Structure formats: C-alpha cells, structure tokens
Amino acid sequence: MDFRFNEEQVAFQQEIRAFFAEEMAPEKTEGRGERKEMYGYDLEFERALRRKTGDRGYLGVAWPEEYGGQAKGMFYQAILGYEAAYAAAPAVDIGVSIVAAPLMLFGTPEQKEFFLPKILKGEINFCLGYSEPGAGSDLASLETRAEIDGDDFVITGQKIFTTGAHKADYCWLAARTDPEAPKHKGISLMIVDMASPGITPRPLWTIAGWRHNEMFLDHVRVPKTNLIGELHRGWYQVATALDFERSGFASYGTAQRGLEKLVAYCKQHWRNGRPLSKDPLVRAKLAQVAIDISVGLRFTKLVAWMQAEGQVPSHEASVNKIWGSELLRRLSNEGMRVLGLYGGLDAESPHAPAGGWFPHEYLHSLAGTIGAGSNEIQRNVIAQRGLGMPR
C-alpha cells in the first residue's frame, strides 16, 4: 500500500502550483477583484484565466485522448482541483468538473464534437439547472416542463440556486418531459444555450456577498438535438453526474490555504505576552485542522484511486463530501475564534486579517454542507448504500 503520488504526479503538482501562483500573483489580480462575483474576480479575468488554463491542456488532463485529453487519469484531475482551490483561482468551471464526464458517456457524436473541445479549451462555461424552489434534496420532484414541439423542446419553469447563470454560456438542465410517468422516469437532460430568448436570470445575493441566481424559463426553445442521452432517462444520468461531482480534492485545497493563513497570523501576532502560536489552545486548534485536512486527503485519494482502478465509489464519495464541507465550516469557525475581535473584519474593512478570508469563508462554507446533495442526503447514502441499512 502506498499513499504517495508518483514522481510524475508530484512534478505535475509542482508545475500547476507554479502556474496558478503566477496567474494569481498580486500584479495580475490587482484591480480585477469584483467582490460581488462568485470567486471574487471580474468576468473577463475569469474567462481569460480559464482559457489560459485550457490552452495549457490542464482542463483535459484526465480526459481520454479521443476527446483531446491527456488521459493521465483521475489523480491529475484531482491535483488540478486541489491546486486551483489552493490558489483560489477561478479556473475549473463545472463544464469540466460536472458536465464533461456524462457528456462523454451519454452525448451524441455531434454533441461531443461541438462541446468537448470548447470545454477543453476553456472557451465556454456552464451553469447547472437542477434545483427548483420545490425540488431540492427531492430533486426528482422537479416541475420545469419541456414539451416537444416539432424539432424543439419548449421549456417553461423556474430554477433556483443557478449559481453562475448570469455569466454562463450554456445551462446543463434537467426538465420534466413526461408528466404522466413516475417522477424518476419522466425527466430528461439537455443543454440550453443561455442566449436563447425567454431566459431570465435574477440575482440572489448570498450571505457571503456573492451573486447567485434564480432562473426563469418562459417558452424557451431548445433543439431536440440538445437532448443528452435518452429521453426520460435524465434522472439516472443526473445520478451518474453527481457521483463525479462528489469526487473533488477542492475542499482541501481551500482548507490548506486557510490553515496556512491562520498559521502565519498566529506566528506573527502576540497575545498575553507570547505569539498566538505558542498558546496551547491555539496550537491544538491548528493541529486539529491539519489532522482533519490529512484525513480528508486520505478520503479523496481513496475515491480517486477507486476511480483510477475502474471501481465506482459510492459511499466513499459521500464520506469525502461530508468531511470536506464540514471541515471548512470548522476551520473558518475556529479561525475566527483565534482572530478574536479581528475575526469579524470584512475584506473591505481596514485592519482585516488575512484579507477577510475567515469571515467570508465562515459565511460561504454554509453552502458546502448543503449543495451538491446535502450532508443529510449523503448520510442516507452512506447508511443505505455503504452499510446496507434498510430504507
């Protein structure tokens, strides 16, 4: 048994860390901050970074060669996700992390030929049209209708928590195509051009200050050729896509970044006549975060390793999702406690330690335990799939 990356993987990690460090250096990001945008940068910056990352071939590092990828396997994808998060670089869009894999599995040759190269190059980005006001954890109860009219679907309904809808080129959308069928059997997946008439994203402001959206669809025409996979089989394809979504290293990149900020602060700042880093209570907190990150990386390596071995992770991915999202809550909470009164200072305030990272993460990390399948749903999955407990 061996948990280490091999030499080539270590070299890739170093390379990509250097790439993001250069692209996210202060001289490049200065003046590009946009605190109302998810990830904190203006749209042009985000697009340019994504394209550059794509040009380097990083976005398709794990893709099969037939789709223009480097076929280097899941560890590379994981390293990419980790390093992007560590650098807080908005480089890996859900097109890469969620759409590409099911598109390869279920898409037509024409769809793959059209979309995959553009995702690979970072030329287009996606938003995710799953959740609705009445369909959260119970996603299969979604009501947005897609009716067939000649060569088109005509879509009407409302989506919510459509995070990047205002800046996405396409939406990866789940809609009901057969209202008479049992709820899991009447859903279809399709790609919607966000420039289509009838789409209205409206801002929802997160408590962390970022723009998310709800999205209204009013008789939006989508060519039937944009259907992904089989008609009415969308639910099962969504389930497959979610398994990919839960496999990321990203939480631990973010956590490692936060831990390093906190450690640096604790070494530089004194309280009660000694550096904070010499206070036993603070040391215990910092060590516990480091331990929790190490455990998370083991969970993630297990998931990535299983994928690399051709196994399908199920409860392992859920364990990892819970761990990463709860870790960020604990880290930001403990971080704010260590910072004391300074902990509450927002990025825009004078004297804010660590650029206001901790209060922002304290607010933002609420989303992690809820999105992508709430942690309660994940615990059901662990108990039922992993431990065979009765429904």
Place this chain on the structure above:
Amino acid sequence: MDLSFNTEQEQLRQDVRAFLAQECDRAVVRELEESELGYSPEMWKKMAGRGWLGLVFPEAHGGRGKGFMDLVVLMEEFGRCPCPCPYQTGVLQSGLALLELGSEAQKRDYLPRILGGDLRFSLCLTEPSASYDPWGVQVRGMTRGESWVLNGAKMFIQYAASADYYLVVARTRDNDDDPSDGLSLFLVDARSDGISRTPLVTIADDKQCEIIFDQVLVPRQNLVGPLHQAWPAVRKVMTLCTIAMCAEMAGGTQAALEYAVEYSKHRVQFGRPIGSFQAIQHYAANMLTDSDAARLSAYEAASLVDAGEPYEMVASQAKAVCSEAYQRVTATGHQILGGLGFYKELDMQLWYRRAKAMEQFFGDADYHRERVAQLMGL
C-alpha cells in the same frame, strides 16, 4: 499510489480471522479477561507457530521479515476480535527495542525465543509520572562494582506478572537541559531479588502492574544499547508501536460499527427495524466516517514505515484520529444498542473499554495534537 493490500496480506487476514474465530471467540475473550494471566499461553504458542509473533522481525532472528502493512493486517484482526494477548508489550515493544538497541549476542540469545513464544518480555517505560516523555523517567540505574543497581517504580506495565524479563528504561545520568540525555535500557530478570509487583485493576482487563525496583542487581552485560543514549531508539520503537496500536484500534472501530449496524437491522421498534430510522442511520454514517478515517490514517502511517519515509507526523495524526474515532464509535454503538448494550452479555462493551484504554496508551489525542503542532513548526 496503490491503496490495496497485496494477495499475501489478504491471505494473512483470512488466516488470522479464521484462527481467531476458532480459538478466541467472544466467550473465550471473556474467560481470558477474567483469568489471572489475561491471555492463553496455548493460543500464544500457536500464534508463534504460525510465525505471527515474528511477523516484522528479520529472518536472521527467527522472524518472517515482513513489512508494517502486514503487521497492520494482524493488528486489525486482533482489534476486531478483540484478542487479549501481550503482543504489544511482549513482542512489539520489547522485540523492536532489542532489535534497535541490542548487541548481536543479546539479539541472538533472546529474539528467537521471544518470537517463538518461549520467553515473555514486558517493556517498562512508564512510571508514576504517567508520561511517555523523557522527563517522566525517574527510575535510577547506578553502578555498584560489576553490576548495575536499579531503584524506583514503573507503572501501567501490561502483562508484567507473567513476564520472564523486563526491559527497563532507567536514568543513568542527569541533564537538566535535556531530560532525554542520560536514559539507558536494561535487561532485567523478572525473578530478581528486590522486584515486587502489585496488580493494577483496569477497565480493559489488560493485567497491568506497578513494579517496584528496590536495590535490584543487574549484571553489567545486561545494559542494552549505548549508555545514557537509549532514548532516540526507545522513542522510535514507541512511535512504531503507536502505529501498530492505531491499526488495532481501527480494527476494533470497524468491528464495533459492524456489530451496531447488524443489531440495528434486527432490533424492531414501532414495527420497523431501528436501522431504518434516519436518527440511527446518521449515527451509523458518522461511525463509518470515523472508522474509515482511523483505518486510512493507520494505513498511511504504516505504508510510510515500509517506504522508508519519515512517519512521525502521520503516526501522531493517526493516533489523534484513532483515539477519538474508536471512543466515539463505541460510545455511539452503545447508544444504538440501547438498554441491553449496558449489560455484559452484549459485545460492544469489549471494544468500548479497550477504546478508552488504547486512547491513553502512547498519549491521547491531546498529546498527539501537540506533537503535530511541534512537527508543523509551531
């Protein structure tokens, strides 16, 4: 990266599990806990015969020459069982200390007999200070003529009453600036004049003793390793044994989880198995998370030993993780078992008591968090 056990290790797991199912079912575990020795010499001899006592020791000294991942398999199965036996102190702590510090003659004289199950050792480090750090060692070793003389008290020594020899860490020189300087290791016949033992009764029935050394004469040649400078090797042995104990704890954690889940599938209340209730399912999900965290952390630590990489950091991470995971999983397991789990008839208590005992050995989670903090450069 390769997160699988090799076929030889899988085979070892099957063999050990089958052996323990045959020789050490839960009724036997209970019997052994109540017995004076606390383990079965017959079973011990059989395990020696299968080469399990010598698993990680060089073939030249009567061992099997296997790696720490193989040991992990054995320890996980001991933890699952849970098998009451002196493997930790008698084989690992003592054997590895002899291997690290012993002269060729000492290794030749004692290791094959330890690994063959013919001699029983206990390593004596801890004292009334209850510390695993150098400052805690106050037992004194002084020269008198051609001998060493030991004076002082050792505490919490497992299976000490049945041991033939003790390996005693003693202070032979004072250095106020560095308490790790001046520690030496001695091989002591357990029947020597001046040794008295008082059994300590513990919740884990692991047959601990307090040992008083009162003017105990030790032959000159029974110094093991360099005078005054035994600590680095003792520390190393303790860290390796910590990793082994983490694997044992991970095995116990896994077994306790399975026991509770199985119970929940059959216990019916309100007309349904209680395992169908989300309250119970979410407990179980958290238990599995803890169990996997413990398991993977122990695995990574052991794999670093085999790879020849530094393992101190991951060993401390693993002990912190396993200490809390094992305790939490067994406590939650009791909650799932409800009232019946409070009684000795059910098995959860076997792991619950051991979880607490093992949490204390080699330092608890607080102790290892501080170790991690030091290794982080704080």
